Amino acid sequence: MKIEMSNISKSFGTNKVLEAIDLTINSAEVHALMGENGAGKSTLMNILTGLFPASGGNITIDGQPKLFTNPQEAEQFGISFIHQEMNTWKDLTVLENLFLGREIKGKFGLLDNKTMRKKASSAFEQLGVSIDLDAEIGGLSVGQQQMVEIAKSFLSDLKILIMDEPTAALTERETERLFSVIDGLKKRGVGIVYISHRMEEIFKTTDYVTVMRDGLVIDTKKTAETNVDELVRKMVGREIKDYYPEKTAEIRELVFEAEHLSGEKFTDISFSVKSGEIVGFAGLMGAGRTEVMRAIFGIDPLKSGIIRVNGKKLKIKTPAQAIQEGIGFLTEDRKEEGLVLDFSIKDNITLPSTKDFVHRGLFDDKTATTFVKTLSERLKVKATDEEQSVASLSGGNQQKVVLAKWIGIAPKVLILDEPTRGVDVGAKREIYQLMNELAERGVPIIMVSSDLPEVLGVSDRIVVMHEGKISGILTKEEATQEKIMQFATGGK
Template sequence: MKIRMEAINKSFGSNKVLESVDFDLHSGEIHALMGENGAGKSTLMNILTGFHKKDSGKIFIDDTETEFKNPKDAEDNGITFIHQEMNTLTNMTVLENLFLNKEIKSRFGLLDTKQMNTLAAKIFEELKITIPTDTLVEELSVGEQQILEIAKALMTEGKVLIMDEPTAALSETEIDNLFKIIRGLKEKGVSIVYISHRMEEIFTLCDRVTVMRDGFSVSTYHVKDANINTIVKDMVGRDIEDFYPEKKSTIGDIKFKVENLTAEKFSNVSFHVRAGEIVGFSGLMGSGRTEIMRAIFGIDPVISGNIYLEDKKITIKSPNQAIKKGIGFLTENRKEEGLILDFSVSDNILLPAVDEFSKKGILDNKLIDDFTSMLIERLTVKTASAEEKVSSLSGGNQQKVVLAKWIGIGPQVLILDEPTRGVDVGAKREIYLLMNELAERGVAIVMVSSDLPEVISVSDRILVVHEGKINGEVMKENATQELIMHYATGGN
């Protein structure tokens, strides 16, 4: 299937989000669509699949002008959009999600679960998924839910797949497996639009790349004729010399320590973080990295073990207790755990520190305005105002709001779980700069990341988790992707 979009325009009220955008997709190609958060990538694909109506322009499917009524109409015609934010129903099982509105019934009108499980098993074998189909989706990790979304799309046997940050929550092993599947689909003639902020993936996987900036289509290249610097410059409108900025903080004494921490998903975990140090946590999806952080922050119960802050033993049985001790936690799932989407940017930033701005139960609105405005400016959050609902922001700007929320408590310890997941290249660098700035102030930082180049470049030390235990420690100067994967897969 070939797609051609010509001079697409779209505005939401007075906000012009797409202006005369051109995009084309060849049959059987993998075409990267890149740009900063808010550049218009997802809006363009939502117009293609009928979720939004274009204001003007033309769409051709196999040289026939076409306009889909809605996403189901697009899917019925062979085009499926796998969104970055999961569309799974968490209170239903894996099997029920896979066949939602596509249930197979027997001639008596009953659900044919045997046939549905047979079809699911075929797709799961291809994706190397080992999740039981009767598992409730709410029990799955973010990465497992992402794999489930991909499985749902593959079951439609579509001619075009649009993938929006499909690897954001996956480990290197899962990414390698996904790439094999994508290449196999390409060989079968399936066309793929691949939206990603990960440069190494574009050059490994894609045939062409189109770059968008501020609602315009800026350039299209054959990947073999492009380089990272050219693409980044087209994305941000300027050169970025040091994508991973140099860290200059002095590493001090041990500030935060965990001893023999044990919970349901991990056991006997011990580590420390010094003032001004960034300690990276790596490991495969499901290894226990996130579960360790959730237990430290008081979200999940601890069976045994001790936590120390500046040599003092502390007890944390709830997130509120953790916050009062000066511990912040940016979770990997910002939509459900990091933000209240119906609240304003200001209210979200203020949430953990609201008590600091009240006197006798009355909020000091001027102090609040000054505080939130300072953080919005410092983190360069792109928002019409501090009162704008956070749900209307792009993914990268939502992530900045979560960061602002935790910076606002003046943290002693900051835990960041996938801090740059789904964030564009410019915003990533701003987050790295902010982490370095916090480290210079003596904050102890723990960063969980599935992005190995990020872990290696940003961390002072890397701890690798395998099956609920820390299986290896890698110093920055010795760090390689191969060594980290060796530990992550159980090597000694």
């Protein structure tokens, strides 16, 4: 199959997001699509698969004009799009999610569960993963949910597979398995569009790379004929010499203490964070890092243990209490827990600090708007104005809105769970710089990350977890990827 997108343009109202885009996708090739958040990558693929109509341009498949009116048509034609934000129904089982809208029925119109289970098992077997078909998908880890989304595309006669940040929530082992699956699909003649910000993945898995910036195609070339510096320069329109900006914050007095915390999935967790310090949490998926942070913030219950901020012993049972005590928490899943997608940028940013804008019983909209504009400009949120719905923003800009929300409460402690997941290289550096500025102001930061270079690049100390326990704590000087992985896998 050969797909040719020619002179594609797209506008949302007066906002032009794509202009004169040309892109060719071939069978048996892995084609990377790169660019900063908001560059138009996902929008272009949404036009191809019929989610959005183009404002102009043409699409041909094997030389014949072709326009899909919805994603289901595209899937039936063999073109599947695995989105960055997972499209799952949390209360349904894995099997029900896999076949929602494509149920297989028998002679009398009854569901043919035997055939569906067989097909589902085959899809997971190809991926090399074992997931209970009867489990509610909401109870699975983010990584397992991502594998379910990938498995969906194996249920049809797949010809072109589009992946938007497919490894963002996967463990190292799952990622390696995915690369093996991609290689197998390529050998079978499937064409793959691979949208990612992870440079090492681009050079490991792709044949061609197209760079987009501000709704334009900047360049397309063979992956083997380019390098990281060139791609970054084309993506952001400038050189980024230091991926991890130098941290100059002075580490001072003790602010946050966790003593012998135990919960459903972790035991005897003790660590501390000082003013101006960034403490990274590393470990494999399922190690319990996120669960510890959720318990500190009052989302999940603590069985035992003590939390102190500035020496004050806290009893936190709800997120509202955590916010009142000055704890901010950027969650791992921004779509489900970090944002109210139907709300505007302004409403999301002011949500945890609404009381600060109420004077004599009235909401001071003018002050709130100024506050939101200041934060949005500082974080470089790409939007038409502060009233724009966050659902219409790119993933990276949504992440910036969540960050702005927590910075807005002037936190005493800030917890960041996977702060740069699905964020482009330019925006990543902006987030790191912002973390450094917060540290300069004395804010203690706890960062959970599955990206080892990131953990090493921004942390003053690194706490490593394995199977619900702390297996090691390393200083910046002691830490290496090898040492972290040794602790993460249970070594000493």
